[in-house]
Amino acid sequence: MSSVVVINQRARSAEQKALRRQEVLRAAESYFQEVGFEAFSMAQLATKTGIAKGTLYLYFKTREEIFLTLYDQSLIRWSSAFIATLSEDMTSNAYAQSLYKTTHTDGVFLPLLIRLEHVIEHNVAIPRLIESKRVFMQQVDAVAKVTSSALALGTAQANEVVKTMGVLLIGATQTDQRPALDNEVLPADVQHLITSFSSEPLFVKNAVRIIESIRAEALSNG
Amino acid sequence: MSSVVVINQRARSAEQKALRRQEVLRAAESYFQEVGFEAFSMAQLATKTGIAKGTLYLYFKTREEIFLTLYDQSLIRWSSAFIATLSEDMTSNAYAQSLYKTTHTDGVFLPLLIRLEHVIEHNVAIPRLIESKRVFMQQVDAVAKVTSSALALGTAQANEVVKTMGVLLIGATQTDQRPALDNEVLPADVQHLITSFSSEPLFVKNAVRIIESIRAEALSNG
DNA sequence: CAGTTGAAATGACCGCCGGTCATCTATATA
DNA sequence: TATATAGATGACCGGCGGTCATTTCAACTG
Structure with missing residues (x-):
């Protein structure tokens, strides 16, 4: 039995956190393909992912x-x-x-x-x-x-x-x-x-x- | 007869301007070897060259x-x-x-x-x-x-x-x-x-x- | 020699960057 | 329901490349 993992507002379990990390990566990849390396900004990525900029830094250093x-x-x-x-x-x-x-x-x-x-x-x-x-x-x-x-x-x-x-x-x-x-x-x-x-x-x-x-x-x- | 070109404060002739441009390039090359590509900043280059930052942009776009x-x-x-x-x-x-x-x-x-x-x-x-x-x-x-x-x-x-x-x-x-x-x-x-x-x-x-x-x-x- | 002029030089200023952290708040637990 | 924990937030920081109104000086004029 696998339960569906939904992230309401906060990712608490390791599973939810991993999922949110993947969300960031998915957004990052599509954003990267849009604008390329040099124009890729963390603030924009945060917007695209739908989270705050500071939150990005909880998932990536x-x-x-x-x-x-x-x-x-x-x-x-x-x-x-x-x-x-x-x-x-x-x-x-x-x-x-x-x-x-x-x-x-x-x-x-x-x-x-x-x-x-x-x-x-x-x-x-x-x-x-x-x-x-x-x-x-x-x-x-x-x-x-x-x-x-x-x-x-x-x-x-x-x-x-x-x-x-x-x-x-x-x-x-x-x-x-x-x-x-x-x-x-x-x-x-x-x-x-x-x-x-x-x-x-x-x-x-x-x-x-x-x-x-x-x-x-x-x-x-x- | 070639006259010595000295740049007092302002480069007026084309010759003086070319000379000043070379000065910038010399400073840029030595600065580049110090810090590499990513850390190379225009403000620092201006300091190293001994001119103001805005002046750099008279010589390079x-x-x-x-x-x-x-x-x-x-x-x-x-x-x-x-x-x-x-x-x-x-x-x-x-x-x-x-x-x-x-x-x-x-x-x-x-x-x-x-x-x-x-x-x-x-x-x-x-x-x-x-x-x-x-x-x-x-x-x-x-x-x-x-x-x-x-x-x-x-x-x-x-x-x-x-x-x-x-x-x-x-x-x-x-x-x-x-x-x-x-x-x-x-x-x-x-x-x-x-x-x-x-x-x-x-x-x-x-x-x-x-x-x-x-x-x-x-x-x-x- | 003083007065005028035009262009070289300046640096405060702009918007934006990556990254930080005090603060807030959703959630799990008691 | 009250409390504790930790995820989320965004104002803030110093520094970036680049701009431009203003200043300043060398050269020319009379």
Whole structure:
């Protein structure tokens, strides 16, 4: 028998508190998708959630702890979505394409990922950081395991692939975070430059190069 | 005959104004190295420069225009420093090592590079942005040209190498921007994770993989 | 040399930010 | 019903990027 948990005005039980925390996170995620990282304000989030600003700080120590939690959740979502697209013996290209696509369908994963280490982690308590790193390791392991059979690689090589894909993804994604310059008239040379840094081919091409190299190394090293 | 330009209290001529602008930039660069991106405040910069806050805005439209200008300058510095280390017919490994090293000796280049597209460019006037992109293209061309002879590649391949190195560098560098966790006691597993994401091997290894792939493609495509 | 002028310089001021905490009040319990 | 506990509140804080009416000085004029 599970009883319906309703939060009248105050969350007293641990269950109610967890529920309210989730309410905040749900509001935060939708608000984040609206306005992005820089314009995200705690006062506005409080309004959107329907609680007072001070109350937010009963559930999260800092603004960045909210972002870190959203990141953790989106990482978990992504890893299971990506794993679901993998099958045995894929081409490097298919693998890279799927990785790119799945990371880009989630509205919050990449924007948070690229700000993780140089902004978010700088205003988070150490124990919370450790917790997040554990989530990260767990997800990497899960993805590496399936990668191993998808690309026919050993455990070590599969881990290397996953790790490297992360690095490449961050670099290639940078370019998607540029301000929208649509309906701006740009000189042809600048327009060409921007086009030539389109993230998808940049990522996929180099992902394939790296995967193939790691494959070749695995063969020549036994 | 060049006359010495001294700025008493007011910069009236274009020459004096350019000089004062450089003074601001010099102070900004040293201040940036002290406190980093997030803690960099215009009021403090004004104090360090020895002028009033409002005066800063006579020389730069926004805080981000200062950062963009520092970035442009550091890019130019880096490209000439890197070019100076290149010689004919280098190994991919030597090339990658040198690229890594030269980017990491400048104190402001990488921190600005990784914030370029998702923060800095969002608060800069379009004409200024175009100017900066032109500087970028110019430097990429210069580096690509020397890369072409250093790695014995055609122009197209050399450009591809340079472009891709940038992407990889941003991704691999992310990890250096983590908060300093020295004298924090971390669990062994987390400590191991952090160690395994050390930026130098991450960059160099994959840079070599990519360069070698591009080389191989060049051979097989004629 | 004094008087005039225009632009460089100033800093008080604005709205907003993340975060705090004395105070209030809904709820569980006695 | 009275009391104790703890969740919720929002006025308040210092500091932020950026603005602009006002001040001040260098250069020009006669």
